[in-house]
Amino acid sequence: MTERSTDDLERELAFYRRQCNDLGARVLRMQEEQSRAHREARRSRTAARLLRSAFGLVNVEASDEAIGNRMLEIVLDNLVCDRAAILRRDSRRGGFMIVNALGFAHPRVVEDIPLNDPPEFFFTSSRETGDEVAATLVQALGLPFIMWAYDPAAGIALLLGNRGEANVSRPFGPDDREVVEAALGVFVDIMQRRRVEEELRVAKIVAEEANSIKATFLANLSHELRTPLNAIIGFSEIIRDEMYGVDSREKYQEYASDIHENGQHLLSLIQDILDFSRLQSGRSTLREESVDLAQAAAAAMGAVATMAQERGVRMNIGIRPGMPPIHADPTRIRQILINLIGNAVKFTPAGGRVEIRAALSDDGGVVLQVIDSGIGMAPEDIPRALEPFCQLENTYTRRFGGTGLGLPLCKTLAERHGGTLSIDSRPGFGTTVTVRLPQQRVADGSASIFHRA
Amino acid sequence: MAGTMGQELIGVGRSNNPDPREAGAEAARRAADMLKPAEIPAWVLLFCGGKHDPAAVLAGLRGVVGPLPVVGGSAAGAVTSTGFGYSGFEVAVGLFPEALGIPDILTDSGLLQGEAETGRRLGEGLRGSADERVVLLFYDSVAATSPPKLHPASSLIEGIYDGMGNCRPHLVGAGTLTDMNLSDGYVFDGTKPRKHTAVAVVLPAGITAETTILHGCIPVSSFMTITNIDGAEVFELDGKPALEVLETMLGIDVADDDGRTLSLMVTLGEKHGDPFAEYDENRYVNRLILRVAADRRSITLFEPDFRLGSIVQIMSRDNGLMVQSVRNGVRLMNQRLSGRRALMALYIDCAGRASARSGSEIEEAEVLLDEISIQAPLLGFYSGVEIAPLDEMRSRPLDWTAVLTVLCCNT
Numbered sequence: 116m117t118e119r120s121t122d123d124l125e126r127e128l129a130f131y132r133r134q135c136n137d138l139g140a141r142v143l144r145m146q147e148e149q150s151r152a153h154r155e156a157r158r159s160r161t162a163a164r165l166l167r168s169a170f171g172l173v174n175v176e177a178s179d180e181a182i183g184n185r186m187l188e189i190v191l192d193n194l195v196c197d198r199a200a201i202l203r204r205d206s207r208r209g210g211f212m213i214v215n216a217l218g219f220a221h222p223r224v225v226e227d228i229p230l231n232d233p234p235e236f237f238f239t240s241s242r243e244t245g246d247e248v249a250a251t252l253v254q255a256l257g258l259p260f261i262m263w264a265y266d267p268a269a270g271i272a273l274l275l276g277n278r279g280e281a282n283v284s285r286p287f288g289p290d291d292r293e294v295v296e297a298a299l300g301v302f303v304d305i306m307q308r309r310r311v312e313e314e315l316r317v318a319k320i321v322a323e324e325a326n327s328i329k330a331t332f333l334a335n336l337s338h339e340l341r342t343p344l345n346a347i348i349g350f351s352e353i354i355r356d357e358m359y360g361v362d363s364r365e366k367y368q369e370y371a372s373d374i375h376e377n378g379q380h381l382l383s384l385i386q387d388i389l390d391f392s393r394l395q396s397g398r399s400t401l402r403e404e405s406v407d408l409a410q411a412a413a414a415a416m417g418a419v420a421t422m423a424q425e426r427g428v429r430m431n432i433g434i435r436p437g438m439p440p441i442h443a444d445p446t447r448i449r450q451i452l453i454n455l456i457g458n459a460v461k462f463t464p465a466g467g468r469v470e471i472r473a474a475l476s477d478d479g480g481v482v483l484q485v486i487d488s489g490i491g492m493a494p495e496d497i498p499r500a501l502e503p504f505c506q507l508e509n510t511y512t513r514r515f516g517g518t519g520l521g522l523p524l525c526k527t528l529a530e531r532h533g534g535t536l537s538i539d540s541r542p543g544f545g546t547t548v549t550v551r552l553p554q555q556r557v558a559d560g561s562a563s564i565f566h567r568a
Numbered sequence: 569m570a571g572t573m574g575q576e577l578i579g580v581g582r583s584n585n586p587d588p589r590e591a592g593a594e595a596a597r598r599a600a601d602m603l604k605p606a607e608i609p610a611w612v613l614l615f616c617g618g619k620h621d622p623a624a625v626l627a628g629l630r631g632v633v634g635p636l637p638v639v640g641g642s643a644a645g646a647v648t649s650t651g652f653g654y655s656g657f658e659v660a661v662g663l664f665p666e667a668l669g670i671p672d673i674l675t676d677s678g679l680l681q682g683e684a685e686t687g688r689r690l691g692e693g694l695r696g697s698a699d700e701r702v703v704l705l706f707y708d709s710v711a712a713t714s715p716p717k718l719h720p721a722s723s724l725i726e727g728i729y730d731g732m733g734n735c736r737p738h739l740v741g742a743g744t745l746t747d748m749n750l751s752d753g754y755v756f757d758g759t760k761p762r763k764h765t766a767v768a769v770v771l772p773a774g775i776t777a778e779t780t781i782l783h784g785c786i787p788v789s790s791f792m793t794i795t796n797i798d799g800a801e802v803f804e805l806d807g808k809p810a811l812e813v814l815e816t817m818l819g820i821d822v823a824d825d826d827g828r829t830l831s832l833m834v835t836l837g838e839k840h841g842d843p844f845a846e847y848d849e850n851r852y853v854n855r856l857i858l859r860v861a862a863d864r865r866s867i868t869l870f871e872p873d874f875r876l877g878s879i880v881q882i883m884s885r886d887n888g889l890m891v892q893s894v895r896n897g898v899r900l901m902n903q904r905l906s907g908r909r910a911l912m913a914l915y916i917d918c919a920g921r922a923s924a925r926s927g928s929e930i931e932e933a934e935v936l937l938d939e940i941s942i943q944a945p946l947l948g949f950y951s952g953v954e955i956a957p958l959d960e961m962r963s964r965p966l967d968w969t970a971v972l973t974v975l976c977c978n979t
Contacts, residue, residue: 132790139788140817143884147818147833150887150927157923188586192655195924197619197747217586218619218656279749 162294165193169301173308182309183215186302191217194294196275198256201302202228204270211272213255218276228255233272236296237263238287241280262287264295269303332503339384343377350374387520391503394527401444401531405558408441408448408483409434412471415452419460427465430456433472440558441481447528454521455485455548462546463489479554480534488545497538501526525550532556578912578975579603579663580945582648586657588620592628595661600632602945607665611673612636613704614756615643615949618746619656622754622761629661637673639769640949641706641744641755644919647948649940652933654922654950656747662912662947669772672697675757679707679764683723684730690768691731698737698770702777702975704914705741707766708753709952716750716858719743720800721953721965722873724766729962737770738777739963740916740973743953748919753952775911776978778904781956782897782932782970783849784890784921785835789817789882791843800858800872802836805880809865817882831857832925835968836869837883840959849893853958854883856920856967870953870967885968887928890921894932894970898939901972905942909977913940915948916971922950932970942974 119127168189172182187199198218202211211228230251239249239261252261258276265272273295280286350370353359359366393399412432416423423430441448452471459469467488476482492500503523522538529536529550540546581598585591596612603609612633616625626638645654664671674693678686694703707724711717721743728739746752754761771777792813796804805813814830815821835854845851855869874880915936923931933948940946956971958964 135790136817139790139882139884140819142786143788143818143833143882146884146886150832153887153929154927156929157927184586188584188655188657191619191657192584192653195654195748197656197751277749278751 158290158294161193162297165189165294165298166301168193169298169305172305179306179309180215182305183302184217186298186305187215187217190273190275190298194275197278198258198276200256200274202255202272202274204233204272206270211255219257228252233265233267234263235265235267236292237261238289238291240286240288260287262291262295264292264299266299266303269307271299271303271306273299273302328502335503336388340381343381343384346377347374347381350377384520387524391520391524391527394524394531399531401447403442404445405440406443406445406448408438408473408481409436411445411448411452412473415449415456416471418453419457422457423460423469426460426463428460428463429468430460431468431470433470435474438473438475441552441556442558443532443552443556447531451525451528451550452483452485454525455550458521459485459487459489459546459548463487467545475557476551479557481550481552481556483550483552484547486545486547491540491542491544491546492538493542494540497540500538501536522548577604577607577665577668577977578945579607579609579661580648580912580947581661581663582646582650583659584617584653584655584657585659586619588622588624588659589628589631591617591620591657591659592625592630592661593632594628595659596629596632596663599661599663603663603665607667609633609636609663610666610668610670611664612638612640613662613664613947614638614640615646615658615660615744615947616640616756616761617646617654617656617658618642618644618751620659622756625659626756626761629659633663637758638756639673639704639706639758639767641708641742641761642746642753643949643951644745644747645922645950647915647917647933647936647946647950649937649946652931652937652948654748654919654924660947660949662914662945668911669774671772672770673758673767674770675762675765675767677757677762677765679719679724679766680711683719683721684727686766687724687727687729688731689727690766691728691733691735693731694728694737694768694770695732695735698732698768699735701737701773702771702775702973703737703739703741704769704771705739705766705955706755707741707743708755708763709743709745710750710753711764713751718750718858718870718952719764720870720872721955722871725955725963725965726873728768736962738779738957739955740777740779740914740957740971741768741955741963742916742949742951742971743955743965745919745950745952748922748925748950750952771975774978776976777973778901778976779956779971779973780897780901781850781954781958781966782890782893782972783852783854783968784886784893784932785837785849785852785854785883785968786886786889787837787839787847787852787881788834788884791879791881794874794876794878794880797874797876797878800855800869801861801864801866802869802874803864803866810867811860811862811865814867814882830860830867832920832927833885835883835885836867836874836880838874838878838880843879849889850958852883853964854967854969871965873965885920885926887926887930890926890928890968891930891932891935894935895939898936898972901974902939902941905974905976910942910944911975911977912944913942913946913948914971914973914975915946916951916954916956916973917948918954918966918968918970919950919952920968921970936970936972944974 183201190199200213201215203214209231256276260277260280262275350373354367469487472484526536534552537549579599579602581595583591583594585594616622646658646660676686676689709718711719744753754763755765755767757767792805795807802810837852837854840851858868858870860867921932954966954969954971955963
């Protein structure tokens with residue numbers, strides 16, 4: 116082997132150095148291309164992971180605020196940003212409000228963000244001159260580099276921000292639009308779905324309650340109808356079969372009287388049911404006239420005077436002279452009063468008293484009260500007393516009579532007149548039923564409302 | 569990797585709760601749950617995501633463990649055996665019990681005045697007590713943000729060795745960061761979060777350590793000589809403008825984006841020992857590029873420890889090699905620790921190695937969790953600079969590495 120000259124060796128070394136550097140440069144570029152491809156692939160994986168994590172929020176039971184915060188955690192974790200916020204458009208005042216924020220070291224005073232013409236996508240970069248939108252959003256987040264996505268239909272926006280432009284490895288850019296809009300879209304969908312689910316849940320509860328009330332009503336109704344019918348059938352069978360022989364005329368007359376009484380009760384029950392049903396369905400209209408409350412009270416009291424006398428209950432009208440008349444349906448006002456006074460007399464023992472009062476309230480409306488010194492009821496029983504056929508105990512019906520629709524009817528009639536009916540009662544101390552009618556019902560009131568049933 | 573829960577000598581807990589107080593308390597509770605019931609915690613290692621208010625995290629932690637000394641700092645993310653993340657909300661806690669002894673904690677807040685002097689003072693403090701002991705060193709990496717300026721770890725470490733004289737501890741540690749963008753950093757100095765501070769923890773004599781450095785850079789050039797340098801700013805390689813050398817090699821104009829692309833692609837590496845020996849990643853000290861100056865055609869490195877005449881190579885940050893290095897290094901540590909009583913594995917991972925930054929197809933932290941089989945809790949965090957023994961028991965600051973240190977019982 117021939118010995119090579121130093122010059123040759125140096126040239127060879129230089130050659131290998133060039134080769135080494137060229138190959139190294141190629142390796143380096145390949146590495147960089149590979150890294151870039153991996154970063155792009157990572158971005159796709161990140162987007163997929165972000166959406167997967169965000170979709171997981173659908174089934175999370177938490178407040179809207181907690182869901183928003185969790186969404187921002189997912190966004191920050193996946194997109195590796197410094198701060199993020201969810202904003203809601205204030206359609207009344209314009210502009211936006213920050214409703215969720217994450218990455219702020221200290222609690223930040225949430226202010227109005229005056230952005231009246233919001234873009235659907237926006238980002239800031241050092242290569243472009245900032246405009247008014249940029250200035251507003253940069254100020255909102257307190258960071259110079261921001262990215263914004265906005266869903267106009269939902270009025271919700273997602274705002275991300277970084278302290279430095281080259282956050283982690285690259286600045287915000289148009290390529291990010293897809294992922295940030297997808298994240299916002301998922302969040303909007305989740306919130307809408309939660310809202311719909313909540314509405315459905317409430318509607319279901321309402322429907323279930325309505326069904327339950329309906330079932331209870333039907334059960335009570337059947338019971339109330341069956342009781343007098345059973346009596347009618349029973350007594351008429353006795354008479355038909357002459358069960359006490361042919362000579363028991365007095366007994367049969369007594370049973371005929373029972374049949375008549377139960378028939379009357381059944382009739383009034385059916386009338387009340389039809390009346391209540393008409394009022395509930397809105398098929399009944401008010402025939403409004405001027406009603407003198409003192410006269411109406413006296414007439415109602417006259418209708419129950421016999422019963423009051425029989426039971427030893429004193430009655431009194433406490434309506435001052437000069438009480439203005441009201442605009443109302445006189446028949447319905449009389450029906451309210453007769454029902455309330457009748458109830459009061461029924462539930463007041465002998466020696467007790469019942470009073471009707473009427474006066475103008477502080478707001479110019481009418482306060483009509485029926486006050487008794489009767490047996491009263493427990494506070495928890497009052498709502499039930501206002502439900503149809505929910506008399507507190509069936510023994511009351513048997514003991515005191517009535518259809519069990521009186522108070523519900525009165526309440527519905529008061530409401531048809533734009534008013535309210537409330538009960539104040541204590542066991543052993545009596546009951547006060549108060550009907551309030553609005554100022555417009557007073558004849559000399561400035562405005563007039565004519566509530567159509 | 570950890571043994572049975574509630575049976576550990578050192579408790580480790582992690583949280584990524586966005587509420588700082590809750591995060592501190594949650595991580596502390598999880599760490600306390602891992603301790604043996606009879607153990608009384610004596611001090612705490614705490615690493616705290618950059619989006620958190622450190623004082624609030626500390627308050628949450630102290631609400632659980634009481635007023636113990638707390639050492640550590642900010643972290644771009646955290647790794648424990650239950651998972652990893654770098655969202656900025658991670659908090660990782662290591663609870664050390666009294667039974668392992670009480671460490672000496674030394675701090676110096678003079679980094680802004682001079683890293684070498686700070687190191688020297690710390691070294692002098694370590695001289696009497698740290699020989700052959702395990703010393704954990706933490707300092708905050710970021711000195712200033714605009715323009716970016718780091719506290720050079722090389723000056724700090726050199727100062728420490730100057731101050732220590734012949735004292736030779738097993739020194740491992742990190743420069744801390746709040747995120748991958750070099751936004752900020754702080755340390756916990758035993759009592760509170762502080763900036764421009766270095767804190768050294770001399771572990772009790774009963775604790776030893778095994779350390780491995782995991783790399784990921786490969787040379788892609790021939791040897792080049794630094795022919796003009798000022799501190800960390802390299803002006804010339806082989807007499808040519810340093811930036812031009814790199815641009816020619818890469819075939820791109822890297823000055824366009826202030827060096828961001830460059831910092832993701834290459835490092836300068838100095839090979840120790842025989843320069844013509846076979847490639848061995850453990851022989852290289854790599855320096856990341858912090859920024860470029862288009863007007864001066866220079867590049868500025870993370871550390872100012874290369875000198876005029878230093879022989880360097882351009883190194884490619886190779887993600888495949890990084891993953892392989894973790895796999896091999898961790899397997900080797902598994903073997904080395906086999907049969908020994910390990911207390912805790914400390915993983916100090918350069919934040920740039922995280923997939924979001926490096927573009928690696930595989931998260932190297934995932935590889936770590938897959939491979940590690942040491943029977944001890946794992947406490948890891950993402951850092952700016954890693955410090956580990958390179959040769960002859962002298963530690964150096966490292967870039968784009970991961971340092972796996974396993975603390976063991978010296979019995």
